[in-house]
Amino acid sequence: MVEVIPKQIKDVWDTWNIRGMIILSLSLQTILIFFAPLRKRTPNKFLIMLLWSSYLLADLSANFAVALIAKNQGKDPKPDDPPEDKKLVALWAPFLLLHLGGPDTITAFSIEDSALWNRHFLGLVFQALAGVYVVVLSLPNVLWLVIELLFVAGTLKYLERTIALYLASSDKYRNLMLQESNSGFDYTEQADNLDMESILASEMYMKEEHRGAPKPLNLMHPDKELTDFQILQFAFLFFNNFTSLMVNNIFSLELRDKSKAFFSALQLQEEALCIIEAELDFIYEGLYTKGAVLHSSLGVALRITSLVSLLSAFTIYHYRHNKMQEFRKADIVITYTLFLVGIALEVISFLMLMLSDWTTATLSKLKDDSHEMPSLKDRLLEWVLGLKRKWKGQIGREEEVFNTPFLLRRWAGNITVFNFLTYSMNADTERIHNSRGGTCQLLWKIALYPFSYVFSIMQTWSGSIAIWSCDLRRYIIHHVIIPPPGENQVARSKYIFKTFVEFWFNVPYFFAIPVTSVINYLGIRDLFHEIRLERSVHHEPLTKNLWSFIFSELKIRSQILDNLESTTTKASARRDWASSHTQIQIAGQEKLLRYITDVDYDQSLLIWHIATELCYQEDDSAKENCDQHQYQMNREISKIISDYMMYLLILQPKLMSDVAGIGNMRFRDTLAEAKRFFKKMDIGNTRDVKLASKKILLVDTSIEPSDVKGNHCKSVLFEASSVAKELLKLDKGCEKDKWAVLSKVWLEFLFHAASHCDGTARLELVSKGGEFINFVWLLMAHFGLGD
Template sequence: MRARSLSEVLSSSSSDLWKEWELRGVVFLSLALQIALICLGSCRKYSPHAWIQGVTWFTYLLADSVAIYGLGMISNTIREIKAGKLSSNPHTELSTIWAPFLLLHLGGPDTISAYAIEDNELWLRHSLTLVNQAGLTVYVLVMAGTHPTLSSLAILILLSGFYKYGERVWVLRAASDEYFKDSLPQSRPHWKDSDKIKAECNLKEGEGYNVVPHHVIDLDNEEAIMIDVAVAQFPSKKLSSGKDLEDQEYKRTVGTLLSASRLVNTSQRLFADHLFSIEERNNRLLMLIGKHCAGDFKVIEIELGLIYDMFYSKAKAVYTSWGFICRLAMLFSICVALVLFSSTDKQPYSKPDLFLTLLLLGAAIFVELYALAHVLFSDQVACWLIEKKHSAVLCFINRFRPLLKRCRWSNSMRQYNLMSLKNNYSCGWRFLKLLHVYEMVVKFLYQGHADVTDDIKKLILSTIKEKEARDVQEAKDVQGLSFPEIGRGSRALSTHELLGKFDWSIELDFDMSILVWHIATELCYYLNDGTDCSRELERNNQSPVKKKCLMGLHLSRYMIYLQYMCPSMLPARMGGIRFRDIYKQPSEDFPLPKTRGRKRRERKPNIPEDRKALLDQMKELSNRSVSEEDQVKYVLCKGCQLALELEGEGVSRWRRWSVISEVWVEMLIHAAPKCKARDHARHMRGGGELITHVWLLMAHYGLTDHFRKPHPKATAEIIVNPW
């Protein structure tokens, strides 16, 4: 009997000890997850690294579950005390005020409200969770009956937590598909103005006035004038020093910010699939900075950053007067709670509980200060300061976080090279095949990254402008507007007088055409230019041919990445070639060196024996008679045929890589408007995609299906002569 009693005592003691430290661990873990989300929520906007996305996803899913689990533990303890199963002690008394902190954690940081765009559709579920967890927190505080000072502290935190979680629910609801579309105004109906003026004209004419109508251009220049004024504030001057150059660049960035802030109001409607009038298109073009190629892309970069905040953060609630005031109020209430806790008698409580409570209060203050700093150093506040002409405040902020050095997207494109893959037969890979995750691992393992250089931006912009000019000319030749489909390389081949020779390669199905050109690009690269595709090559080889080579190579690998990692961003494929069918074949037929993105050096097959062996294999494959039904073999043979023709006589290295890079740009431009706006928004959370920037730039130039409204010929203006 004595042994059994001792065992029961030890068991009860260890159980109570475990419950104490379990609750402390859960609360501390919830706090750690919130701190991690604050940092990851802001950096994933401009970081393309997969590990950041994975950690953010894991942290986002775990944060709510841990906070809810902690609230459940506290409420169960209170029930057991009320039922007489447990006795009240200083630990349970102090742990009750942790419940409002967990509700505050459920509100989440300002930098991330949704991990994926689909999370915005779960706002109703979060609203039910808010009611449930807020009610549970109130139950804990009411039933616990803690010290009056601690109760006052808990009420202050409870109000802050309830507001913050309610704000999160409202932001999710506002970013959901249905409510986002309904919140945006439709295009301004210009025809109503015309009808109104016409009716007034008839009325005046009936009253006996001599009415003289004439036609004027109906163009709302209010926003465009504001942009012109903003740019005119910074006149160009002769640059005599590095400081003058930096000052001029800063002023250009200020003008770019203002342009983006004016454009984002209408760009939101693109993501809601609204239609636009041609007048709106013209106004958007006036606001773009078109003198320099980087200017247009810089405007797009800032725009997409602002739109990202609307879908994935609490920007819609934060960047308002009410939101800023509420954050100041929350910061003040938490500081008051800290003062109240400091004045409480701490002798009955254990040191771990006191430390954790102080840590929760200090972390809550840190989170609110971080939120205020994040608001202060944001592009939204910078735009507001520019419009209100608070230049002194803007210069002060620019010293701490320069406008020129802010990261707004990754400025990179992910790379995927089918020619570098090797079939692995090791035990580990065979185990992955048994788990049916081999294909997924291969996709992520062989990814790389390449910078989106100014040369690529310049080539994309010149192609878009040429397309826009051609559409304008065609619109003048026929009545109404026509929007012909953007070519998939025909313009580039025509320019270099190679259309008749290579037209077959761009007339294939789009996914097959991408594969054929990708295989040809890789083979041409390895035959002549394949020294290395690392940063060292880009830094040390600045010749025009080498730049063209890298442009074509990186765009080729980016399009393959889109085809097999983001297929929804390319035109719908009917019976497309699956990754599992294509990734083995090229590497088995060609002795090309194995690479993993940009981490491994690539061996150039410039030794005569290697080059001759590769050419012999290419000739053998290109001469094979393969049915088009065997798609994998077919694209492989056609890729070899295209590479041999590009390597043929009469095609210089400069001409070859000019054709390749321009064809890839046209394919990118062809694919960009075919992707739904929601899919573009979905892929913004991983550092952004180049194809999204191209799509928005094309929309500004009126080259998407959003511009279908007929152009009103003119608006009548009435001049009434009293004689």
Template sequence: MAGGRLQIEKLLPVQFLLLVSLVLQITLFLCAGVRRIDNSGGGLRGALLWLAYNSADSVSAFTMTRLWFISNSNHSLATLWAPFLLLHLGGPDNIVAYALQDKQLSLRSLPIVLTRVIVGAYFLYANGDDSGNFVLLASCLMFAVGAAKYGERWWALQKGNLGSIRDSVKKYKSTPMHRHVHPQDIVLKKVNGLDRLDEESHLRRAHSLIDVCKRAIVGSSEREKKDRHMTKMMFYVEYWTLAEMQLSIMYEILYTKAAVIHTWHGYSIRVLSPLAILASLLLYQSRLFDTAVTYVLFVAALSMESISLLNTLGSSWMFAYLTSTRFSWHLLRNQVVSLSRLVTCGRSRYQARRWSGNMGQYNMLHFCTRPDTLLTGRPLLGTLAGLVGLEEFWNRKHFSGTVNLSDHVSIKVCIGQHAQRLNMKAGGLNTLGMVVRPWAMTALSRHNLEEKFKGILGEEFQEGVIILHIATEFFLAECESASPDGDHLVKEIKALSNYMMFLLVERPYMLPGIHQSELYERICDALTKDVSHRPRSICALLRSSFHYHDDPAGYNSRANDSKMLAEKLYHRHKGQEFICETVRLTYSASVAEQLLVYQKDHGPSESLKLLLEVWADMLVYAGNKCSRESHAKKLSSGSELTTIVWLMLELFYQIDYHVHTDDNYGV
């Protein structure tokens, strides 16, 4: 037994484990920010963050256990190292939970937290006499910091879960921040010739109205009461920007320590921690071999706590906290803004609060016209994925892509207009702020087409997405040659249609209703039967065999193949009686036929505008009907377009919308 323990000590000395624990904390500190804007996983930084988060606590806890077994000559250092491990268990300020489930289990972790703090206190008690007065005093200071930070982490997990937010919304009907509008909040800039607030003013309003977002995310039905101060705050506001800013604040509440940092005790910990660590560093004196490791721990802890203090003092949360007090603090608030610019070193501090704008893209016809064998150009990696049972995963990743919303401005305008119409029209939203009509019907009713499309857009929402997606391909394949404006609308329609299919295939939890995976697979099988692959040259086959990505908008998109397949299927199913095996294709053909009739009566441009509006209706419906927990979960990986649309509709519903203009969408 003793021999085995000595062998472990040789392979994994405590000094090595301490440094590994420190490296994991630094990795968390540096990589945590990638999640708030990147919805694609974050690449290498995202992988490092996942690895660090899932191993940091285990390494720190294992190292604390190993401190029990170090030799007697090192007991004095165990007294000092244990508090450092508590500090590591407390974690950095910018990540406290990786997923929403981490917070749901926070109450169960309380006994573990208390046990580890007691173990740290035991090290002080058991080894204090052998450490010397200076080392003991340094250890006590570090223990106080470590215990406070570890306890704060647990409290942040508890305060930031949805249950606690729901309780706080019920307890505090209106926060003091809602009642403060300062002259420096009104800083205007010209956007497309119109007066708009600058980003700093948008961020302050996002903080002031954060209770609207809190109520929405926990499903509270209470509507914000009309208030002249709030009405004043909403002049010149871009609602798209405001929604993005509020979601970034909500991310901080759910996944960082923001809920407990920006309180008087949170600020006290941040001010006192660097001072206590610095005092411990000055008190600590040792000529032992392990001095270098201990000094590295001291310097790293002091640096991270000092940066944390600067970030806290320079954050928009600090400004909001000062605003919520009964004093004016004008000069101090201005100093906070100046410090925030210094902390960001000249970089745009608002960019991290804005959504990336990336919209996933997936097209069924593009997928179904793919090469299915090596002889037709199937990628080698796809063949290998099929051999090891990962073909479905490969198909989702390989045949999907992204576009950026900044290249599709008309989508933002159309969504914003549709959301505002829902709010202003009687019967658009019920008393809970939920869309009343079925999907697509609000847009169709504006053109008196509701009866013509009733019954052919599916019984379930995800079924409706599939039907309308295929119908869109049918219609665009048969649509008359349009003007340059029409080509622009086609681009916007395809982006929205492919985005909704991407959600259905890759992120079905972001759509309401029953997941229709079996229906999707059956329709894919039916579409694939009609695909015939053209002969290809050897060079083309080789290039295709080594393609890593094949997204709908890429150079290898097989647009002609998809169009030919759409034309063939449309003419086969147009006017056909409903057959059980292909009923959705018949529905899609019926939808496309009605759109072509509308085109004949009103022209290509108007029919394209109608289809874009229908897809905007589908997207707004999806965001509004999606579960609030799914929206909260998605914030941990960069948010989603449907989440922004959901919150924007909620802002329209909650706040006196009569102060708005039709162009307040942040385009």
């Protein structure tokens, strides 16, 4: 009796474990299908963590549930069990194979998952064998036809995922470009008999040989504004022809010239942003979803067969009689839940597929003549896209920012920024632009007001207690412990009292020492540093002025590059990280030019970032005879790009690995020197960035800071102060104001980083809300710029 009770408890536990894992697996599939599309729209850490944990647990829970089902099939039935109950449990095994196929919205969480497509294929084989083993143990089974149909659906679903991972792997992209060479006729044989007849024969032969090759890129030059449907079609065309960019390969000069001519002829600069936005969305769909499979003839056949099998299995099961007598009611409910939720998810996936941009772009071919009347199908597709456009937020007329509702975005739509001085002073970040509407902003402030009020009270109290404690300690030391001159006290009593006071004032440090020791022992000090850095970033919306400024500058540089006479000159123009075009902008300013041409990229970036912030904190405006609007626009552009490049350098080290150097070390040394300086000036607790900027600018930098500190410290704080002082001197005339110079310098930083950033990290960021540097990189590629 003692041995039977634990065995019964264990059997019940295993049975409920199976049901729990089945429900968990179904829940994870639901989470992935609804939340996975959101990760291309936002870099929210909580969303990424939810998807990461769900993505990993989805495979683990399904595999574990199959193992439990196999274990349960080998047990002897209990007297109170229905006679056919294990037959129904065996039906759940192919359902788990269906879950392992994953939703259409996510096949890979990262680029590395696609590289392991062969492991997923091996997993398909083993999971199919495990399912077959479960079914064999349950034979003879009255539900064998239902199980067989579900096996077909599950296997095809898993096969879709494996093919999608294979198509998204970098090896596949390289293999697509390495086509078998074919030079047609032998030159040595044909050169002697060169005549018109042989030339025509050669052309006919080449046409026959390349009949199956992709159609060459044929782009019309837009002579009017593009419609939403045309933008989508052009984006899809560029996506198919510039696939080599995804694996850091080059493309042909013919493609480059056609792309350059097309983007140069665009009527609106915003159209280029929309095309690149859609193109990056196609890249995301191809790398991280089943888009490449489902939009092929093979994928359509697999999906139709899978869906028909699932519906047929449900129909047969639903119309089976005597279910209530053969199986447990709880198991019947779970099976119906698996069927109905599974069918509902398939229907939702089908609707998402039909409404996707990929489907819309492939339903109609791009017309060669822009003046050709659109067909009925084109007008219908344009109307569907128009429905989406009606829900799009218009560009703010006052702030001129691109503002699209969250569910209609193809990327995050903002620029993440980080400021060194704000971080070093623990100050609150101030936004330049706010993409939220007035009503939304008011509601948000009302919702957060209780929390901010309580936090402000706690902050005020803690600051007052700290000041009171410091004053009390100073009073006790100077008026109690240290006796006035001529006053005689007992030395021993004074020593005991002093030790007692010092002990209580150092109690917080006693608690801090073990915590610091544990952090250092676990090696997570850098993690806490990164968390603090993350709390100091904020987002600025992409402004229309910023995009137009970047687009115009790249267009000019593309034209300048075309006008260069020799390829040697072109190569030399790209040799240094700062182009000759930017160096000309600040010619005659030797001190400024030296911090571009004679220092490393990361060192120069940090110097110019701090110098830009020092200038930005100064209360200045354009002269009366200068263009005030242009002056303020250059000021805002310089500030945004400066803070954005600082964010990339410090918080995106993988992306900037090719150009960062030892930027993180320089950042920490500069931060340490800044904190020492603020403490010395007694402004460390003021959290006033403007005051800190004035104090830094007051420091005498007539002697080169590098000559004073040598190579012992990599801080660039006072080199930045020297650059800022030189920039402030430029406002004497209107021909060359400091913000015009700074805007050009920061564009150079941005362009160099965009053309040299790591390709794998760049594609990783597409699945994390996107990154603005991807837009700059792709626009440079279409203009034929970059390395």
